[in-house]
Amino acid sequence: MDKAYLLNNEQMATFVARGFLRFDELVPDDINQAVMAEIDAGSIQGAPAGTPLSQCYQDSSIRKLLDMPEIQGIIHSLVGADPLFDHDAVHVREPNQGSAQGMHADSIIDTRLDFDIQLMYFPHHIPLEMGGTLLLPGSHYRRVNEMDIARYQNMLGQVSMVCKAGTILVLHHGIWHCGRQNKTNQKRYMFKVRLNPQEPQVKLWNTDGLEDAGGSRELYAGHKDEHDVQYILSKFEPWFENASGRLEIVNRTKQWRFLTGDDNFDVHYWLSRLENKPSEGRPSA
Amino acid sequence: MTTKQRQQVLVLYLATSALDSGVKGWSMYDGTGKDTFTTGDAVSDDAGGVSAAPYSTGLDALRDGWRVIQFPQLTPPYPGEEYSTSFMKNEFIFERLEVV
Numbered sequence: 001m002d003k004a005y006l007l008n009n010e011q012m013a014t015f016v017a018r019g020f021l022r023f024d025e026l027v028p029d030d031i032n033q034a035v036m037a038e039i040d041a042g043s044i045q046g047a048p049a050g051t052p053l054s055q056c057y058q059d060s061s062i063r064k065l066l067d068m069p070e071i072q073g074i075i076h077s078l079v080g081a082d083p084l085f086d087h088d089a090v091h092v093r094e095p096n097q098g099s100a101q102g103m104h105a106d107s108i109i110d111t112r113l114d115f116d117i118q119l120m121y122f123p124h125h126i127p128l129e130m131g132g133t134l135l136l137p138g139s140h141y142r143r144v145n146e147m148d149i150a151r152y153q154n155m156l157g158q159v160s161m162v163c164k165a166g167t168i169l170v171l172h173h174g175i176w177h178c179g180r181q182n183k184t185n186q187k188r189y190m191f192k193v194r195l196n197p198q199e200p201q202v203k204l205w206n207t208d209g210l211e212d213a214g215g216s217r218e219l220y221a222g223h224k225d226e227h228d229v230q231y232i233l234s235k236f237e238p239w240f241e242n243a244s245g246r247l248e249i250v251n252r253t254k255q256w257r258f259l260t261g262d263d264n265f266d267v268h269y270w271l272s273r274l275e276n277k278p279s280e281g282r283p284s285a
Numbered sequence: 286m287t288t289k290q291r292q293q294v295l296v297l298y299l300a301t302s303a304l305d306s307g308v309k310g311w312s313m314y315d316g317t318g319k320d321t322f323t324t325g326d327a328v329s330d331d332a333g334g335v336s337a338a339p340y341s342t343g344l345d346a347l348r349d350g351w352r353v354i355q356f357p358q359l360t361p362p363y364p365g366e367e368y369s370t371s372f373m374k375n376e377f378i379f380e381r382l383e384v385v
Binding site for chain 1: 296298299300301306308309310311312313321322323324325326327328329330335338368369370371372373374375
């Protein structure tokens with residue numbers, strides 16, 4: 001894998017903090033058109049759950065999409081070189097809908113630090129009135145079970161996928177999202193595929209400059225550089241409550257430790273303080 | 286002649302357990318049938334951004350005539366789950382009765 005296509009430290013930290021990455025107009029139009037034709041024909045065929053992704057979608061436009069070096073780099077960085085196919089779906093939002101889908105997290109409650117990704121692909125232009133997938137940045141560590149959160153209609157900082165054709169959205173498995181109401185006269189399509197890692201998700205991305213990017217232990221994340229890992233991991237989402245929002249920073253810290261293998265990494269010294277237990281023989285930092 | 290009234294419900298998710306803290310999220314249900322609300326209906330610009338919340342704080346809703354009918358209970362964390370996050374904790378429910 002050419003490093004140039006792997007995610008960098010800033011992108012990985014953003015994924016850890018916000019639970020998604022967005023790549024606008026990444027897929028060329030010839031693939032967009034070909035996938036739309038396959039959607040119309042109903043010819044997109046997945047595979048049994050647990051099949052290596054490299055063995056899926058042979059001779060199809062989805063294969064061409066997945067073989068794009070940019071897509072390979074995203075997948076490799078997050079879930080490894082050849083993750084397992086979990087399931088796929090063509091999500092269709094019918095025209096002139098009376099309401100949106102309820103807010104939810106996919107599948108069932110899932111508390112792992114090992115994470116799956118969902119690759120969402122928008123093969124056609126989605127204007128505001130068509131809705132777009134709605135997601136809530138930073139919601140992926142909240143322990144909820146599927147539609148239990150359906151009463152949440154609007155949250156500060158929510159993001160709607162109003163986008164051009166060929167846009168890719170990569171989601172952590174726990175992110176809160178829903179299909180927004182489609183008020184147009186046309187159907188809205190979105191293809192998604194869920195992928196499971198089959199190797200430890202440790203430093204799979206381009207880690208060049210990780211120490212310089214703030215990856216080492218800091219006792220206080222007073223960084224002002226918005227590209228700095230600790231700055232990214234310490235930034236509150238607009239919808240975070242004062243108290244629970246602090247716990248989200250700890251959740252991110254635990255995830256970053258998991259991904260880097262660095263058990264000393266911290267943000268704001270919040271975990272290190274709790275881990276200082278001289279009575280148990282562990283020296284303070 | 287009997288006046289018919291229907292309930293409108295406003296749910297505000299606040300920054301803290303204080304009613305006068307800032308609004309982080311909201312939901313509305315209208316029993317009069319005049320309005321309908323749904324997930325993400327406040328998204329209002331092409332960048333996918335969100336329009337302003339209906340009120341800045343819970344107290345602002347009171348001042349506008351909404352009656353608070355439920356405060357969130359303050360419950361200690363379940364042992365072993367002190368650091369986990371889940372639902373929005375500061376959910377305040379309001380009602381307003383409208384003549385139909």
